[in-house]
Amino acid sequence: xxxxxxxxxxxxxxxxxxxxxxxxxxxxxxxxxxxxxxxxxxxxxxxxxxxxxxxxxxxxxxxxxxxxxxxxxxxxxxxxxxxxxxxxxxxxxxxxxxxxxxxxxxxxxxxxxxxxxxxxxxxxxxxxxxxxxxxxxxxxxxxxxxxxxxxxxxxxxxxxxxxxxxxxxxxxxxxxxxxxxxxxxxxxxxxxxxxxxxxxxxxxxxxxxxxxxxxxxxxxxxxxxxxxxxxxxxxxxxxxxxxxxxxxxxxxxxxxxxxxxxxxxxxxxxxxxxxxxxxxxxxxxxxxxxxxxxxxxxxxxxxxxxx
Numbered sequence: 001x002x003x004x005x006x007x008x009x010x011x012x013x014x015x016x017x018x019x020x021x022x023x024x025x026x027x028x029x030x031x032x033x034x035x036x037x038x039x040x041x042x043x044x045x046x047x048x049x050x051x052x053x054x055x056x057x058x059x060x061x062x063x064x065x066x067x068x069x070x071x072x073x074x075x076x077x078x079x080x081x082x083x084x085x086x087x088x089x090x091x092x093x094x095x096x097x098x099x100x101x102x103x104x105x106x107x108x109x110x111x112x113x114x115x116x117x118x119x120x121x122x123x124x125x126x127x128x129x130x131x132x133x134x135x136x137x138x139x140x141x142x143x144x145x146x147x148x149x150x151x152x153x154x155x156x157x158x159x160x161x162x163x164x165x166x167x168x169x170x171x172x173x174x175x176x177x178x179x180x181x182x183x184x185x186x187x188x189x190x191x192x193x194x195x196x197x198x199x200x201x202x203x204x205x206x207x208x209x210x211x212x213x214x215x216x217x218x219x220x221x222x223x224x225x226x227x228x229x230x231x232x233x234x235x236x237x238x239x240x241x242x243x244x245x246x247x248x249x250x251x252x253x254x255x256x257x258x259x260x261x262x263x264x265x266x267x268x269x270x271x272x273x274x275x276x277x278x279x280x281x282x283x284x285x286x287x288x289x290x291x292x293x294x295x296x297x298x299x300x301x302x303x304x305x306x307x
Contacts, residue, residue: 006099007076007085007106014118017097020070020105022125026092028058028132033066035096038105041072051138058135076104084109086116095120155188163195169202175288177201216290217255226250226259226294227279227303230272233263244268248278257290264300277303 006012020038023031033046043065050061076099081088084107091109097118098105113120160167170181180198184190190198228248236245246263249256264280272278280300286292 003081005076006102009086009116012086012116012118014116016100017106017118018100019118019120020096020098022093022095022110022120022122022128024093024125024128028135030128031066033064034068035107037066037068038070038073038096039075041068043067049135051135058138070098073098073105074103076106084112087112093125095125152186152188156184159184159189166195166198169198172198172202172205174201174205175291214251214256215254217252217257218289219250219257219259219284219286219292220252221284221286223281223283225279225281226284227277228259230274230276230278231258232274233268233272257292259284259292259294261294261297264297266300267302270302272302279303 021031021034023029023035025032028049029046031046033044037044044067045063046066047060048062048064049058051057052059052061076085078085078088083090084094086106086108089109089112091111093110094107095110095113096105096107097120108116108118110125170177170184177198180190180194183194226248228250231247231249233244233246235242244263245260246267247258247260249258261282267278267280278300280297282294282297284292284294
C-alpha cells in the first residue's frame with residue numbers, strides 16, 4: 001500500500017514535531033499508561049515495580065495514577081501498517097511527538113527517531129533504563145550467582161578428589177594445561193579425554209631431555225615462507241560451514257615448532273598423508289615456545305619426497 005500521509009519518511013520535516021514523552025513496552029513497562037491517558041483524556045493506572053523483601057525477586061509492588069498534562073489529543077491513525085508511525089517496524093522503546101501543523105500525535109521507535117533526526121529528550125528514558133538494570137540485579141540475583149559459583153567450586157574440588165594427581169597435572173607449564181584448569185573452575189568438571197590430555201601433557205613435560213632431540217623454540221613472527229611436516233589435517237565445523245585445519249612441524253637451526261591454521265586448498269586437493277612435507281607462504285603469530293598459528297596461506301604445494 002502506497003502511503004500518502006504527512007508522516008511518511010519522504011515527507012517528514014523534523015522541525016514540525018515537538019517531543020512530548022518517552023515510553024517502554026517491555027517488561028517493567030513505563031509511561032504506557034501516560035500514552036493511553038493522552039489518547040483517551042482519562043486517568044490511567046500503571047503498575048510500579050520493585051523488589052519483594054521476602055524473596056528478593058522483582059515484582060509489582062503497587063500502582064500509580066497517571067493523567068495527561070495535555071488533555072486528550074488526536075493520534076495519527078495508521079492504515080495498512082503497524083508499529084512505528086514512520087517506518088512501521090515493531091519496537092519496545094518509543095517516544096510521542098506532537099505534529100504542530102496537523103495537531104496530531106505520532107509514536108516513533110527510538111531507533112527510527114535517531115535516524116530521522118527527530119529530536120527528543122533521552123534523559124528520562126535513560127534514567128528508566130538504569131532503573132530497570134538495577135532492578136534486575138536484585139539481591140536474589142546476586143545471591144543465586146554467588147551460590148552457583150560456590151556449587152561449581154565444590155564440584156571442582158570433588159572432581160579433583162576423584163581423580164588423584166589431576167591437580168598437579170593441571171599445574172603443568174603448558175597453555176593447554178592452563179586452559180583445562182580454567183575449564184574445570186568454570187564448569188566444575190572435565191571430560192575423560194580432557195583428563196587424559198592433562199596427564200599426557202604432564203608426562204611429556206617430565207620426560208628426560210634427549211640431547212639429540214631438537215628443542216622447542218618460539219616460531220618466527222610475520223609473513224614468511226614455511227616448510228614443514230604434516231602432523232594432521234582435520235575438518236572443523238562452525239556456524240559458517242566447514243574448513244580443513246592443519247598442524248605441521250617445522251625445524252630451524254635453533255630448534256623446532258608446530259604451527260596450526262587453515263589448510264591451503266592446493267594442499268587439500270593433493271590429499272597429503274601424515275609425514276608429507278609442504279611449503280607455503282603465511283603470516284605466523286607465535287603462541288609460546290614450540291607453538292604458533294598461521295593465517296592467509298598462499299603459494300602452497302606438497303613437496304616431492306626426497307630420494
